[in-house]
Amino acid sequence: MIIQVQDLVKRYGDVVAVDHLSFEVERGEIFGLLGPNGAGKTTTIRVAMDILDPDDGSVTILGQPPGQAKGFVGYLPEERGLYRNLKVLDTLVYLAELKGMPRATARERVLSLLERIQLEDWAARKVRDLSRGMQQRLQFVASLVHDPQVIFLDEPFQGLDPVNVERIKDFIAGLRREGKTIVLSTHQMSLVEALCDRIVLINRGRAVLYGPLAEIKQDYAPNAVRVRASHVPADLPGVVGVEPDDGAFNLALAEGANPQEVLRALLERGVELRAFEVAPVPLEDIFVAVVSGEEAQGDGLA
């Protein structure tokens, strides 16, 4: 276990930002920390970064309290920037030194990282001379400059153009291959689906969904199949509704109906199938359903 969040509570005055939150992050995985705005994600990360003290509960990173694990942890905050008037190389070396890396080692590592994000020619230039996209890539490597084992990325794709989103996405995947543990907080569900192994969904400071992404998606899969064919007969057994959707058909199944039987029935009737799949559920739909369900419940209670 790399990160352990145990019964974490954090209040701002009367507002409870994090409410008895618990989850664990395993070594080498990309863990999604998800939730609507104001759910308590950034507060949780700030406690893990030793920027805030918890009111109750604890966070341990590599078995140590956050204050002692600073050197092993990298952080890309949501509100981020760099010293605009400093040179690229000096900025990154300073940030690495603050994490406890010796100056000479830091220099070498920074130069190799700059090469990796194709900014090696800019090492001696001031940060303010870089384009927005370049600065965003630079901020990203600033969180990795001291070769951390654990990296917290708070909205790393925010404000990026599609080309840079792809670059950062590949970079994150590369970090996983290197055995780094990554905690990723983002609102872009498609990227969570592409990258994360496990997730926790927080709402109003509490965990409302937690576990492997594949299992969660399976649990929330609707009872439906998606068929691409010239036509779909109306009286298929176990099918309660047929809805055309972008050249395909979504077939809603009766409770207890088996998709395999639907497939068999389609073949038996000679329907020419181009595609057949159990309807996937986008993570975004699960997110919206869970959060709005919670809110309705909360409103009801209120």
Next chain:
Amino acid sequence: MDWHKVWVVTRHEFLTNVRRAGFIIMTAIVPALGILTLLFGAFFAGQARQLGALLKKQFDVSDTPIGVVDQSGYFSPILPQYQKNFVPYNSEAEAEAALKAEQVSQVLLIGQDYLETGRVVVVSMGSGFGAAVVSDSGTVRAFFIDHLLAGRVDPALRERAANPANVEPRVLSSGGKTQGEGGWGFAFTFIIPYFLSIFLVTTIFISSGYLLQSVAEEKENRVIEIVVSSVRPMELMAGKVAGLGALGLVQVLVWVASAVGFSGGAVALLAVAGAATIPARVLILGVVYYLLGYTLYAILMAGIGVLGTTMRESQQLAGIFSFFAAIPYMISGFLFTNPNMLIARILTFFPLTAPTMMMMRLPLAEVGWVDVVGSIVVLLLSIPAALWAGAKLFRVGLLVYGKRPTLKEIWLILKKS
């Protein structure tokens, strides 16, 4: 506290700020002025005298004569030694015409009832400023006294009445020791240490100003959250206080060195002579108050710097503290006459004014041990309190973007911690 990290911050702050255009310009301004003065002197050596005369004319009323319309009879004729500066006129109209023609700078209308009332009308062009200058002028006073007493009393007595006292200061300390005898002694014992202390106080604000700027910039650039995820706020503050304090010191040293260089060592001699005559107690306590004052203000500035969302906002917030520090300057006129007055003593025990107040009071008079010990204790207690509050404010401030925390929010967070 990780001292290596403190050192990394110290070195970074010093090296990045020493290269800043603002710092270089501010530091270079004293040597540059010196060079300018030298060049000016070389090129305009011939014209310097004329220029000096021109400047003098702008600021000195005595070079343009004053018109006098005397109806009392005491001032006619004008005594020979005053004829250059005072011109008699027979009528008000004649005198006013001369005033309009700029032949005289003011006109004194002395009525028949002068002896009973002392009433003198001062007519001047443009503003009433001339009247104020005339009533304060030693020459004008002497003109009146000389004319009133001429031929009536002994010339020596007349001279004394016109110039009653040539003051030569001599100050006795409570220990019975004589200090500052004679003009130069007075300068060395009081004036030089006094200005030296003002100079040091100024450097406190220069250095803590850099600190404010440095923190506010990190906040504005939004790099601060990355920084505090790597170092503790206390370590960051300590590093900044040390690095920027060193920077302020470098600036002062450059200024002093250039002043010494350009004045051909005269300033150095004066400073050495001055330092030698400054009582050891004043010197040692001056350094103590300097260090305590800088530390307190630097910590406060760091805490405040992070509260604003932009540099300008932070500077506005810091203005409140600069105001407190400026209070001793505001009353410095009264301090000269009575350095141990009640208000000065009260301000000595208030942490925000204690360092400035004491540094100004120490050279001027023998300050009681109660005040010295009391103010040092107040400062020693305030510094950890400021550090604690500063670090808390730092945490509050750095998490608030786009909006300045309200006083209520700040209070709540301080109370809660």
